[in-house]
Every structure is written in C-alpha cells, then in structure tokens.
Amino acid sequence: MEFFFEVLIGGLLAGVMYSLIALGFVLIYKASGVFNFAQGAMVLFAALTFVNLVERGLPFWLAFAATLAVMALLALLVERLVLRPLANQPPMSLFMATIGLAIVIEGVGQLVWGSKAYGLDLGIKDVPFELGGVRVSQFDLFAAAVAGTLVTALSIFFSRAATGRALRAVADDHQAAMSIGIPLPRMWRIVWAISGAVALVTGLLWGSRLGVQFGLVVVALKALPVLILGGFTSVAGAIVGGLIIGASEKLAEIYLGRYIGGGIENWFPYIFAMLFLLVRPHGLFGERRIERV
Amino acid sequence: MNVRMLVKRSLAGAALGLAATMALPAGATPNEQYFPMIGWRTGPLTPLGVNVAAGWIDYMDLLNKRDGGINGVKLTWEECETAYKVDRGVECYQRLLRNGPTGASAYNPISTGVVYALLDRTTTDKVPIVTIGSGRTDTTDGSVFPFVFPLGTNYLSTNTVKIKFIGMQEGGMDKLKGKKIVNLHMDSAGGRETIPLLDAQARKYGFEVTHISVAMPGSEQQSAWLEIRRIKPDWVILREWGVAPAVALKTAEKTGFPLNRIVGVPFAGTEDDLIPAGSSAKGFYVVHPMPTGEFPVTQEIRKHLYAGGNKGNLQDMSRMGLIYYNMGLTYGVLNTEAVRTAQKKFGNKPLTGEQIRWGLENLNLDEKRLRELGVWGLVQTIRTSCRDHEGGGAAKVYQWDGAKLVQVSDWIMADKAITRPLIEESSAKYAKEKGITPRDCSKE
Numbered sequence: 001m002e003f004f005f006e007v008l009i010g011g012l013l014a015g016v017m018y019s020l021i022a023l024g025f026v027l028i029y030k031a032s033g034v035f036n037f038a039q040g041a042m043v044l045f046a047a048l049t050f051v052n053l054v055e056r057g058l059p060f061w062l063a064f065a066a067t068l069a070v071m072a073l074l075a076l077l078v079e080r081l082v083l084r085p086l087a088n089q090p091p092m093s094l095f096m097a098t099i100g101l102a103i104v105i106e107g108v109g110q111l112v113w114g115s116k117a118y119g120l121d122l123g124i125k126d127v128p129f130e131l132g133g134v135r136v137s138q139f140d141l142f143a144a145a146v147a148g149t150l151v152t153a154l155s156i157f158f159s160r161a162a163t164g165r166a167l168r169a170v171a172d173d174h175q176a177a178m179s180i181g182i183p184l185p186r187m188w189r190i191v192w193a194i195s196g197a198v199a200l201v202t203g204l205l206w207g208s209r210l211g212v213q214f215g216l217v218v219v220a221l222k223a224l225p226v227l228i229l230g231g232f233t234s235v236a237g238a239i240v241g242g243l244i245i246g247a248s249e250k251l252a253e254i255y256l257g258r259y260i261g262g263g264i265e266n267w268f269p270y271i272f273a274m275l276f277l278l279v280r281p282h283g284l285f286g287e288r289r290i291e292r293v
Numbered sequence: 294m295n296v297r298m299l300v301k302r303s304l305a306g307a308a309l310g311l312a313a314t315m316a317l318p319a320g321a322t323p324n325e326q327y328f329p330m331i332g333w334r335t336g337p338l339t340p341l342g343v344n345v346a347a348g349w350i351d352y353m354d355l356l357n358k359r360d361g362g363i364n365g366v367k368l369t370w371e372e373c374e375t376a377y378k379v380d381r382g383v384e385c386y387q388r389l390l391r392n393g394p395t396g397a398s399a400y401n402p403i404s405t406g407v408v409y410a411l412l413d414r415t416t417t418d419k420v421p422i423v424t425i426g427s428g429r430t431d432t433t434d435g436s437v438f439p440f441v442f443p444l445g446t447n448y449l450s451t452n453t454v455k456i457k458f459i460g461m462q463e464g465g466m467d468k469l470k471g472k473k474i475v476n477l478h479m480d481s482a483g484g485r486e487t488i489p490l491l492d493a494q495a496r497k498y499g500f501e502v503t504h505i506s507v508a509m510p511g512s513e514q515q516s517a518w519l520e521i522r523r524i525k526p527d528w529v530i531l532r533e534w535g536v537a538p539a540v541a542l543k544t545a546e547k548t549g550f551p552l553n554r555i556v557g558v559p560f561a562g563t564e565d566d567l568i569p570a571g572s573s574a575k576g577f578y579v580v581h582p583m584p585t586g587e588f589p590v591t592q593e594i595r596k597h598l599y600a601g602g603n604k605g606n607l608q609d610m611s612r613m614g615l616i617y618y619n620m621g622l623t624y625g626v627l628n629t630e631a632v633r634t635a636q637k638k639f640g641n642k643p644l645t646g647e648q649i650r651w652g653l654e655n656l657n658l659d660e661k662r663l664r665e666l667g668v669w670g671l672v673q674t675i676r677t678s679c680r681d682h683e684g685g686g687a688a689k690v691y692q693w694d695g696a697k698l699v700q701v702s703d704w705i706m707a708d709k710a711i712t713r714p715l716i717e718e719s720s721a722k723y724a725k726e727k728g729i730t731p732r733d734c735s736k737e
Contacts, residue, residue, distance in 0.1 A: 003523065010515045106335065114609055115339045119571035126547045126573065137547045209543055210512060211569015215337035215536030219512050253516035263480035265516055266508030 006134045007254050008247055013140035015246020016147045017209075020202040021223040022230065022238035023150065024195045029232045030171040031191035032083070034094040038102035040220025042196060045109045046071055047203030047212045051118040064200070071196025074105075079189045087184070106217060117213035122204065143205050147239065150201060154194075154235050167191055171233065225269035229276055231283030240284060245269045326363065326632055326643050327393020328353070328370040331385045331402045336376035337510065337535055340565040341617055345403060346372065347607040348621020349628075351594050354605060356629060359597050363632050364641035369393060375404070382407035390418060395643045398632065399423050399653070401624050405483035408432075408441070413727070415440035420646035421653055423631075425624055426451075426559055426582055430486055430712075431719035435654060435682040436731040438720065442653045442682045444627050445673060446582035448558075449715065450686040450707030452487045452530070454580050455556045456494055457705055458690050459528050470499035475521050477514075477541065478532035480506040487532065490715055497711065511537025518548040527554065531577075534560035539569040542577055552576035553692075559583070563616035567693045575695040582673065582688040583623045585698050587614040589667030590622060616698075619671055626668055627675070631656060653677065654737075656684060673704060679734035 021043065028036040036042075049070050053063035082097050124142045128135035158164040169177040170187045178184055203212070206219055230241025249272075253265040276283075330349070333342035353368040362368055371392060373385030382402055390397050399421045402408055408428040415422050421440045424432070430449045432441035446454075459474070460466040476491050478484040488504055495502040503524055505517050511533055518541075521529060529550070533541055538561040545552060553576035560566070562579025570577075591614055598605035612618050635644050635652025644652075656677045663669040677684035686707035691698040724731055 003519070007516065007519055010519065014513055014515055110335070110339065115334070115343045116609060116612065117340055117565045117569050119569045121571060126543050128547055128549055135548070139547070209540065210536045211539045213337075213536060213539075213565075213569055214335075214339040215510060215512070218337050218510050218536075222512065249513075250516045254520060257516070261506065262504075263506035263508040265513060 002133045004251075007250050009134060009136060010140070011247035011250030012243050013137065013144055013246070014250065015226075015242040015244065016140070016144045016239075017205060017242075018222045018226050018246055019239045019242025020143070020147050020150070020198070020205060021220055022226040022242055023147075023154070023235065024198045024202065025223055025227055026230075026232060026235055026238045027154075027191055027195045027198065031167050032094070032170075032188055033091055034083075034098060035091075035232070036195070037095065037098040038105055039195070039199065039223070040217040041102040041105035041109070042071070042074070042199040043203040043206065043220060044212075044214065044216040045074070045105050045203075046196065046200035047120070047207040047216060048109050048113045048118075050200065050204060051120055051207070051212045052113045055118070067200050068197055071200055072193040075189050075192035075196050078192050079185055083188050084185060102217075106214070110214075115214070117211050118207075120204065120207040120212050122208045124208075126209070139208070146201060146205065150198065151235055151239055158235070163187075163190060222269075225273035227283070228273035229283055231285040234283070234285030237283060237285030245272070248272055322394040322643060323367075324362075324365065324643060325367045325369045325394055326398055327395065328368065328628065329385070329389035329392065329397045329400060330370050330372045331375055331382050331389070331400055331404075331407065332372060333375050333377050334372075335374065336378070338377045340612075341403070341560075341563075342377065344565075344607070344612050344615065344617035345621040345624065347605070347612070348618040349401075349624040350606040350621070351598055352590070352622050352625025353629065355590075355594050355597055359593065363629060364636055366632075366636075366641060366643055368629065375407070377404060379404065379406040379410050383410050386411055386414070390420065393643075395645045396420065397646055398644070398649050399628055399646060401425065401628065403427060405429065405486075406481070409482055412438075412441065418646070419650070421650040423624070423628060423653065425627060426620065427483065429482075431716050431723060433681060433683045433716050434720035434731075435677075435679045436720075436734050437724045437729055438682065439654075439679075439732060440650055442677070444653070444656075444675060444677070444683065445623070445685045446688050446707065447683050447686075447712075448483070448486045449490050449712040450683065450709070451558060451580055451582060451688055452490055453494070453708035453712060454688045454690070454705045455530055455558075456491075456498070457708065458556060458578070458580065458702065460498075461702075463527075466498055472500040472528070473524060473526040474500055474502050475524060475526040475529045476502055476504045476532060477517060477521070477529055478504065478506055479511060479534065479537065480508050484532055489719075490712065491530075493711060493715060507533060507537060507541075509537075510535050511540055514540050514544045515548075517541075518544045518550065521545075521550060522548050529555045531555050531557040531561045534558075534566075538562065538566045539574075542567075542570040542574040546573045553578070556580065556690075559616070559688075562691065562693065562698070564698065565615070565617060567698070570693075572695045574693045577693045578701070579691050579693070579698070580688045581616060581691055581698075582685070583616065583620045584671060584689050584700070585614065585616050585619060585691070586670075588619075588669070588671045590626075590671070593667055622668070623672055626666060626672055627656070627658075630658060630662075630666075654679060654682070679732060679737035 024039045050067045124139050126139040166182045226241040226245050230237030249265040249269050252268045257264045332346050375381040397420045401423045408424050424443045425445050428443045430447045432438040491502045555577050557579040559581050567574045631652035635648050639648045658675045673685045673687045675684035687704040690702040692701045
C-alpha cells in the first residue's frame, strides 16, 4: 500500500508541474480566445534568457526581473505585430499565427543565446525524504508551493484588481467589453505579459529538472490533456486537471503498463482526456457555451 | 557570426560558385565531390545537430583549405534541415539525391528513424547510407544490406561493451550470474534494438534482465524509476537520448538509486546531456565509441580554419573537443577516407554513390593511417568488408565527475561471438521478407 501511495503522491506532484504549463495557455485563451501554440517556445525563451543573464554574472533576482521585462517586451511586440493586424479574424487565423510565432521565438532564442544546453540549479536538491513511510521529493513540494502561490495570486488578481476584472470582461465578450471603454489592445498586452511571467516560472522549474535545452518546447504538449480535462478557461481547472492527469498516468504506467508493454504514460493522458470529452465536452471547469444559430 | 557577416559570406560564396561555373567549358563536370547533409539546427536535439554538423564541415573544409580537397577533387556539401523529424529526413533525401556533379556521395542521417524509412531506397538509388553510432544493427551484414554502413560500433557492439564493463566492475564475467540488470530504454525502434541481445546475454551469463520502456520524449520517468526501485537491480543500462537522460539521472537521484550503478549509451552521456543534469549525474558511466577531447586534427583545424580571427563552422568554440563535435569529425574522416579508398580503384575524379559504396566496403584504417590523419585515439581502427560493414566494434567508458567526462577505460572490444549470430538471424529474416538474394561475400 505504501508503494501505491508513493506512486499516487509522485503523480499528483508531477501533475502540478503540468498545471504550470497549462496555466499559460489558460490565461491567453481566457482573454483572447486564442490557443497559444507558442507557449512552449515562450517557456524555452524565458528560461534561456534567465540562465544566460545569470551566466553573465547577474544575481538571481536581477536576472529574474530582467527576464520579466524581456517577456513584457515580447508581449508588446506580439500585440503590435501579430494580434492587432489580425483583430476580428477567425480564431483559426490567430491559432495559425501562434504556430508561426512559436517558430520565430525559438529561432530568435537560438540566434541570441546559442544552441547549447544549460544546467539550472535553483538551490533545492531533488532528493527524497520519508513522510509516513512514503518518499517525497523536496523539489516537487517546492514546485507545488510555487504553483499554489501563483494560482492564488492570479485568482486574487482576476477577482479583486480592476485590470483583472476588465480581463474577465474581455474574456466574456470582446464587443461588450469594448462598448464600456475597456481597451482591448492594452488588455492583450497585459495578459500576454502575465503569461510570459508564468512561462518564466514554468521555465525555471522545468529547466531545473530537464536542463534548459531546446527539448523544453515539447514539454508544452503535456498541457493539452490537462486543458481538455480542466477546461480551457479555468485557472482552477488547470490545477485540478493537472493533478488528475499526473496521478492517473503514473498509476496507469505502474499497474496497467506491465500488461500492455509499458511506456504508456505519454499517450494514456490523451486517451483519458478523450474519454472524458465524450462525457463532458467543455471540461471539468470550462464554460458551457450555448450559441443561438 | 553576425547577420551582416553571414549575408556577406553567402553572397561571396554564391558569386564564387557562379564564377567557377561560368569559367568551366560547356559540358565540363566540376571537379567536386558532393555530400548531402541531412541534419538539423533546430528542434529538440539542436546541440547534437549543430555540433555534429560543425565537426563534419570543419573537417571537409580543412581538407579543402590545407590539401586542396582529396587528390585535387574539392569537397562540397549542402545542408537540409529536418528538425529531427523522419518525414522531413525522407524529403531531404529525395531533394538532394541528384545534386552535385555525380549526385549524392553518401547520406549520414544520424537518425535511426530516417535509416529505417530509407532502407529500401538505398539499393534502388545506389547511394550508401552511413550510420556511425546509430542506425539499424543488422545492416552490419553487407551481404543483405550492400548500401548501408553502421561504421565503427553498432548498437549491439556498444551494448556488449557495457556488459563487459559491468563484468569488469563485478570482478569477472562469471560474477554476473544471479545479478539483476534493468534495461531502461526509449520506446522507439532504436530503443528496442538491444532487447534480443540482452536476453541472449542474460541466458549466457546467468543474469536477470528486465526491460522497462520510457515513452518519448521521456520528460517524466517517475513511474519507471519507482518500478526500478521495486526490482532493486544491481545495474541499470540507460538507453535514452534527447531530454530523457537528464530526467532519468535526476529521477534516479530523487528515488535514491546510486548513479555509479548506471551505464549509459553514447547519446545518453555527452556533455550536452550531462551539463543539464549537473551534479545529479555525478558517478554515471557512459560508453563512447567516439571519445571526447582534443587530438592532432583538432589543432590542425584551429590552425587552418580559426587562426587569425577566422571562423569555421563552429559558432561556440567552447564546444570544440566535446563529444558531438568529435562525432562530426569522425563522420568527416570516415566519409572522406571512403572517397580516398574509392579513388584508388576508380581514379581521382568525382565519384558516384555506387563507387563510394565500394570505398566504404574496403576501408582499412589502421594505426599508421589514423596517426597520419591526426585522429589516433579519436577514431578506432576500422576494416570493413562485404561481410562486415561495421569494421570496428570498440568503445571507451567514461564517468561523469559532476563537471566533465573522465575516461575510465581504454578501448573495450565488443563480444562479436554473441552479436554476429543475432545480426545474421535478423538480416536473413529481412532478406526473406523482402525477397533479397544475399551476395556471396566469398566472391567479392
């Protein structure tokens, strides 16, 4: 039984890491209805910028602040050069634009920071400790705390701050939001900048585990089943979806994988999410949209 | 290199090429040997693609600048970007096939997936595929695969070196009896390649082997390592690449498995894989058929390509002498030596892929020749034949000390007595499936 709980807790903590990636997607989808294919590239670019600044002698917090500024600048450029010219275009056009954006961000990252892989030490050892007979990773607990803080901060921002409430209005109805004087371009800049900040935190945590390397981009795909399960528009859904996906894929790998050849944890979440879609197409926390046609 | 310089160089190169073409009499063939380079400088395996290409191009550039090419024939090359994707690899193959005065000399895809996809095409198109340190192992049997060359050390050979090394650590091969070994492998064609061999070795030496697969890209491996902890193996063989090795080593640390009981394949343990893992990987062993470090040829490259502020193909000089760059040098050495060997039979002129295939099948790189080339210690002695397209079979073992790879063994020779029957069994099966009549190597 201890082994079962170890797998379960390990899975839940791994799920928190997936939630972090999913959060970036949710923020942008909420505000603009765009599935941002470039989120993985943003994670890579943020982590690359951070480690290169640290390597050039900047202290941790200064490098963190400078990278936040770079991500804010990126948000500004995305709004000016990609979103504004495509305003009022079908969502598919915006989605296609983010595919192009992903290629550009990855290319610029390589051009500016080079192609080598970096180690990233956040000062938290990834060694286990015993908790009631179950081994738990210190790093995973730290990641869970960071994710929890981030979600709480974002929830407060969306419910209490004026900008946060404006973003919710934009997410609800662009036309209505504009009619009451909410500037859409400014809102887009803000939400892309927040998403950039989330990408930086995600990049640091994932980069600390995988190393800061170009393979970080593919990690973003881990967010897809989480989004399907949790819903594309819910911050809480990203967390709950991540936990369910993390736990189920680990348990499936251990208890089901041995009967079907193993190596199933990569595709199992997609099957799980697909089955879930059949029952609840808008996800656990997603908005159920009914449109008059 | 900045953008302006890159544009200037490209324009200068294009102008030079145009001038050279215009200077040729009508109908004359340029005196050039053309190499298509299916590789990548983008995507998840960027450091591998960038640095292997740099080593390979630098070596060809060295021959051009220092020696005027190979016996007067200039080497030319063209890169095609695959982003490490099989479909794009096949597209690149097709696109570059007929370029150059005599078509493609040889393909070196550095991707087992691409090798599998092109296997049937090579004989039809009569262009060899060279798969140094990768590819499909049964192509070692040249009687069935005349156009494919897993030169140096194929997957099975590397694996027997690992088992030999484990035996050495345990105090002899007889001490392997009763030991538990886990083969943690990627769930792909290349990842599964060594399963039959390990099963055969387990029967021969009496150890117990468990195969655990990890789904690509391997960014989460907690389940696998919890399973490993439950099995309590004496050794783990790490057959992973890309982002996976760093994850595996960190997860091993997280689950409390000792790092000095893990032996990795070459692509799990280059500096670019281990730097991200950092001190978590300290103690990890890795087998390398293409070693790390600088050799006389590296000094020649520095002198002829990089001295006086000049630039070769390598953008980040800190990568010179590391595994991936040296891998590229090895690609350069083996491909160009095949051209040189083929020239002895067909003359000092641009050769076709079919003629270079003959060169690849008659390579003889002994210590004397390797010393002449300045690659003794980097490239192992290689002698190929119709029967044996591998030609070598040795590898060195390194250990990560937290910051660099430290050599802990000299060349260890593969156990070919166990690999050869498996290779022949597999190639015979392929020949039967495809209706191929194997060549009679005694008549070659």
